[in-house]
Amino acid sequence: MVPTVPVTSYIIVSLLLFSIGTAGVLIRRNAIVVFMCIELMLNAANLALISFSRQHGDMTGHIYVFLVMAVAAAEVSVGLAIIIQVARTRGTINVDDLKDMRG
Amino acid sequence: MEQFLFFVFSILALGGAVGVVVLRDPIRAALALVGCFFCLSCLYLLQAAELMAVLEVLVYAGAIMVLFVFVIMLVEKHDEPILPRNLLRRVMAPVKIIAVAVIALNFAVVLKRAKLPEPDVMPVGFGTAREIGRLFFRDYAFEFELGSVLLLVAIVGATMLTRKDKKEVVVVVETKKIDLPTVTGH
Secondary structure, three states, rough: OOOOEEEEEEEEEEEHHHHHHHHHHOOOHHHHHHHHHHHHHHHHHHHHHHHHHHOOOOOOHHHHHHHHHHHHHHHHHHHHHHHHHHOOOOOOHHHHHOOOOOO | OOHHHHHHHHHHHHHHHHHHHOOOOHHHHHHHHHHHHHHHHHHHHHHOOOOHHHHHHHHHHHHHHHHHHHHHHHOOOOOOOOOOHHHHHHHHHHHHHHHHHHHHHHHHHHHHHHHOOOOOOOOOOOOOOOHHHHHHHHHHHHHHHHHHHHHHHHHHHHHHOOOOOHHHHHHHHHHHHHHHHHHOOO
C-alpha cells in the first residue's frame, strides 16, 4: 500500500485537535468538560505519534500510544473519583468556585 | 480514495472536538467526544495502525466515555452560565482563544517549512496485534508491567476515594470535641 496523504496533513489535524482541547481547558468551567478536553489533547498527541510511526515504518510509536491510553484510563478513573468527592462535599464542580487552595 | 476518507474523517473529528468545547450540556459534549474518537480511530486505520484503532474504540469510546457519562449523571446538574460572572474572565475568554490560535498558527508555519520526508516502506505486519505484542514482550516488557501496576494503583485509589466511610467522619468530629477544652484549659 502506497500512502497518498502526506504525514504533514495528519500532523496539522493533530495540531488543530490539540489547540481546540487547549482552548476548551482554558474557557470551560465545568470540571468534567475540562477533563474531556484533556482527553482530546491526549488523543491529538496519539494521532501525531501514530503518524510519525507510519512515517518511519517503526512501531515504537504504537507502544507509546498504548501506554498513553493506559495512563489516560488511570488518570480518568482517579480524576473522576476526585470530582465526585468534590461535588459531594462542595455541591459544585465549577472550577471558578473551587479556589480554596489558591495562595 | 485515501485522500477523500482522510478529509471526511478529519473534518468530522474536528467538528466533534469543537462540539466538546461549544456544547453547554455535558452529556452532549460527551457524545460529541465519542464521535470524535470514532473518527480518530478511522484516521488510525488509514495509517495501518489496526490494533490502535480497535483499542481507541474499545478503551476510549467504550470504557472511558462510559465512565464519563456515569459521572455526569451521578453529579447533579450544575448548569454552567454562558458568560462567567466575573467581568475580567468574560473579557479574557476571547483573548485566550486568540492566544491559542496564534500559537497553533506558529506551529503550522513551522510544520509547513519543515518538509517532513516521505513515509518509509512499511514492514510486513505493521500495526498488527502480533507484531505489537512481540515488540512489547521482547523490548518493552518493563514498561508494560509498569503500566499494569499503574492501572492497579488507580483502581485501588479510585475505590478508596469514592468510598463513603461514615465511621471516619464521626471519629474526626469527636477528637475535635475532645481537643477543644484541653486547649482552653492552658
